[in-house]
Amino acid sequence: MDSVKVGICGLGTVGSGTFAVLKRNAAEISARVGADIVVAQIGARRDNPKCDTGDVAINRDVFAIAENPEIDILVELIGGTTVAKELVLKAIANGKHVVTANKALIAEHGNEIFAAAAEQGVTVAFEAAVAGGIPIIKALREGLAGNKIQWLAGIINGTGNFILSEMREKGRDFADVLAEAQELGYAEADPTFDVEGIDAAHKLVILASLAFGIPLQFDKVFTEGISKIAQEDVTYAEELGYRIKHLGIARGTSEGIELRVHPTLIPEKRLIANVNGVMNAVLVQSDAVGPSLYYGAGAGSEPTASAVVADVIDVARSLSSSQSSRVPYLSFKTESLSAHPVLPIDAVETAYYLRMTAVDKPGVLSKVAQILSDGGISIEALIQKEAADNANLVPMIILTNRTIEAKLSAAVSQIEGLESIVGEVTRIRVESLAG
Amino acid sequence: MDSVKVGICGLGTVGSGTFAVLKRNAAEISARVGADIVVAQIGARRDNPKCDTGDVAINRDVFAIAENPEIDILVELIGGTTVAKELVLKAIANGKHVVTANKALIAEHGNEIFAAAAEQGVTVAFEAAVAGGIPIIKALREGLAGNKIQWLAGIINGTGNFILSEMREKGRDFADVLAEAQELGYAEADPTFDVEGIDAAHKLVILASLAFGIPLQFDKVFTEGISKIAQEDVTYAEELGYRIKHLGIARGTSEGIELRVHPTLIPEKRLIANVNGVMNAVLVQSDAVGPSLYYGAGAGSEPTASAVVADVIDVARSLSSSQSSRVPYLSFKTESLSAHPVLPIDAVETAYYLRMTAVDKPGVLSKVAQILSDGGISIEALIQKEAADNANLVPMIILTNRTIEAKLSAAVSQIEGLESIVGEVTRIRVESLAG
Structure with a gap:
């Protein structure tokens, strides 16, 4: 074909x-x-x-x-x-x-x-x-097909997560954030489907069928929205070490399957507690893999x-x-298959963390800065510690902007050649990992 | 068949x-x-x-x-x-x-x-x-098959991530944690493959081929291990708002494909910066979905x-x-498909966050505690705030242990019936989402 x-x-x-x-x-x-x-x-x-x-x-x-x-x-x-x-x-x-x-x-x-x-x-x-855009159906249906799924819990409505994230990060009220979400086009003019959990319930029913091998049963989902969550609940939850997320939860028990959508306190150290804004994530607990999580944009064109x-x-x-x-x-x-070449590391552009040991006397920093500047490398941040008593060596830490590895290597060689720098410069690459 | x-x-x-x-x-x-x-x-x-x-x-x-x-x-x-x-x-x-x-x-x-x-x-x-156990091959090959992949970055060696996590969380040294990892069976007697990045390089080559449509080219990967990372680098990175992770990075550029494994500073607010212990995660940036992340156990039987x-x-x-x-x-x-029933919410067991408004006088807490105790519900944590000046109402927040929803509802009805409790009790379910 x-x-x-x-x-x-x-x-x-x-x-x-x-x-x-x-x-x-x-x-x-x-x-x-x-x-x-x-x-x-x-x-x-x-x-x-x-x-x-x-x-x-x-x-x-x-x-x-x-x-x-x-x-x-x-x-x-x-x-x-x-x-x-x-x-x-x-x-x-x-x-x-x-x-x-x-x-x-x-x-x-x-x-x-x-x-x-x-x-x-x-x-x-x-x-x-x-x-x-998260391939969660494929993960459940094929990727985890060898597992008995024990439970899954998902942030599966971006609008709701945006509202709860803003309430926590900026101390805003539900109604205030909802109005903004509507202006931004995240929430419909009638926000019921999103904030009352109906949209999440639709999705949860599908996930539960895939996970537990039961027919689709939308009428059986317990559904509670986020419209009753007060700003103070978000604050108190945080005092207790929790975040409030609107989760869809499906859990297999010997008596039956739990199917429920509701606001939920979860420990702040859980990865899923740190999924913010309009992003979605589904956490799946299964018998062979243990926990696995799938994160990405849950809506949008x-x-x-x-x-x-x-x-x-x-x-x-x-x-x-x-x-x-x-x-x-x-x-x-x-x-x-493409013949596009693999680049040598010298041609790669990234930012750098540099740590060096300097003799504690005036002018060292300016020499280092001059070398970097001559190489077209600028300094984004700097930590310079006081020398300990009786020591005349101080650590100096520099965060550079993005540059080609070849340029950085040349500058580092020069820095290592300075009399006032002792030993080698430690370099670790820095990536923002932003889109 | x-x-x-x-x-x-x-x-x-x-x-x-x-x-x-x-x-x-x-x-x-x-x-x-x-x-x-x-x-x-x-x-x-x-x-x-x-x-x-x-x-x-x-x-x-x-x-x-x-x-x-x-x-x-x-x-x-x-x-x-x-x-x-x-x-x-x-x-x-x-x-x-x-x-x-x-x-x-x-x-x-x-x-x-x-x-x-x-x-x-x-x-x-x-x-x-x-x-x-993370279905990342399937995600790249099928789930994201409509996308142009821009880059991917993965924590794809659990031993290395365990070592870096312990160095950060407990202020330990590389050699000390490596010895423990070997005792725990995370690291081989010869840890070279893990800590020098060879294992990660093998995996990165495979991911890059799937993402960019290039033949497998193991000899082209730039590989740097974590053995040179000092405890103080972890600390300084944290002062600057970063975490150090050992990443495999593949990035498509118009000149060629970057293929590199090395320790990397990444902003601490990134989800992948919060992947700790032996867990693996791969972050994929692609043109239609934007960022998506896949997290789970990267090794083990x-x-x-x-x-x-x-x-x-x-x-x-x-x-x-x-x-x-x-x-x-x-x-x-x-x-x-199974006839296993969907459970009614009353039969679901979970913990609860309860917020109520109490009249500021002695004995209210003991009455509430008595009702919960009679219902077989114990208190895990409590926040009781001072009354504001001129106010005789105080908020009271209780975190319960796990109980059946039906029991909790009965107790809440009784609490709402107390003279010293004003209005309704706000309840939000609590899930630990631990395995």
Whole structure:
């Protein structure tokens, strides 16, 4: 198969992100799949001025995509549970594979949809339905498939986490932060789904089914929102060594499965307690691995599109390869591996921590600073300690800005050549690890 | 296909863990695959007294497994790069799928092994080769397959991270902690592979190939260990707002790919800076998702076995199903979904944070404590604030031990009925989220 044909239904935030990612990363994706993924048709009630769809045909009737015999995969991104359900069932009936980001649709009608898909022998993929760009569905369904899952706990609503993070970091009130979240576009005009936990409950139901092998049971989730959390609760929790997070928790017990969404105090030293802002994270406790955690953007145009496209690639790899080589060994097809060189360390740019031992007399720092400055390296921070009694040597610690390793090495050689510097300069690279 | 037959070569730490996980979780695994996974034969030079292999035939010659026509999947867990390479190539030549945990083998001979496997149309799976139980290979190869990966940075050697964590948390010296790590079995008698970064370099090479679509090039990695890190560097880094971690970093630039393993200062507020002890984590920056992080146990018998078994399940799902239904929609086969009930919230056990407003007079706390005690609930912590001037109301915060929600609700009703308590009691559940 040379190309796999995709029809995108819905051209809102996630639809336009999906189109953009498929277009921008087309070369990488082809090299990973061994076939091109082509958006053959779009179904959307209206154009999206933010999305340049080029010469792809846009049909005002989304059902036309489900009827188009050219389409291999229908991508449902219209949202809601009525038209979306009808559309997905129609696509399945017509033998198309379906990829959807619709958590409400899967949580509330998944059992029926999967039964129809099984009958037709098609895939329904929904990685984007939970925690956006984090591949948590794949982790539970495949990565941890050898484990008995004991429990999982997730920050699976970014709006709620943003509100609680702001309340803690800036001492603000719930209502105040909610208003800002709405202005920033994190929260809907009607914030009920987010702050009352319904969105999280949809996602939790899906995670629990994958983890425990139970049918989807949205009506059984206990759901409590964050609207009652007062500023003082956040403060008292902190005094006690805890953070308040809005968690979805699923736990297997011998009596049954706990399924609950509610604000939760968790010890501040836990990694998940330090997941802030709109980010999502899911902590999974399983019998062989122990704890594992998956963190990333849980919403937004391209993070969600990433999960949609991953599902499309999964289906396309199955359609275009033999079973044994569905996923290329090194992710990209062997014949597509790149000759892009590995850089020598001298060409790498990074910042540096330098520690040296200096003779405690005037002018040493200025000599060191001059060498760095001549090398085009500036000083970001400096620690200079007092000499201990009877000692005439002092430690001097310098944090530099980013520079090429070759330049830094040259400067360090010069510094080590100074009479007033004793022994070698310790260097440790510094990375901000920011996006 | 009713069953998929596996041969395990090597019965050391990971081999015995793999056998144990396949045996203990056989029912879940069958329900996820739709076929039984049967260990048909073991190849091991000697028995492992810690592993009860029951009536599974053990052959002293591992090559017998590669020759056994009954075996579908050969699991290579003998380690090293000489016999292991010969064994894997023999299995491939005989048309068997291969699962391996051998990072050195893949990093140094992967290109040759994959070429042989592609010719035979078989899978070579190696999730366990990097970061143990964390499904990072799957995340890069499938979950993030729609993304252009910009860079990744990983704590991918647990021994090194344990040493640096202890140096920071307890102010200990490198040599002192290394000696303890060796006693605890975290570090080998010859710790070179761990502390000088060779083990991390093996893993980084594999991650970089998956991320950037380049062939495996182990000889190109810049590698620097942690043996030169002094206690004072850890302290100074902390003064500057940083933590020192031993990272493997791969970054794509227009000139080439950076591939480097070295100690690194990173800002202490980064999530990955807070990954401590023997745990591993990989932070991936990609164009659609932005940052995402994968955290868990990077070594050990069962965490590594989890990844081995996940790979076995991947192959078994391909062998036993049609392409379209390779992975069940909800992870477990629909006909195997469980009727295990979802518990009502009243039956859930958790700890509680209670906040109430009390009249500032003697005896209120004792009444509240009595009610809790009568309900079998004990107090773990208490905050009682002084009344503000002119106020006769004080906030009272109680942290309880774990109890059933129904009991807590009954006690809260009684507390709310006290004359000396004003208004409702705020309750927020507390979870330790410990294993």
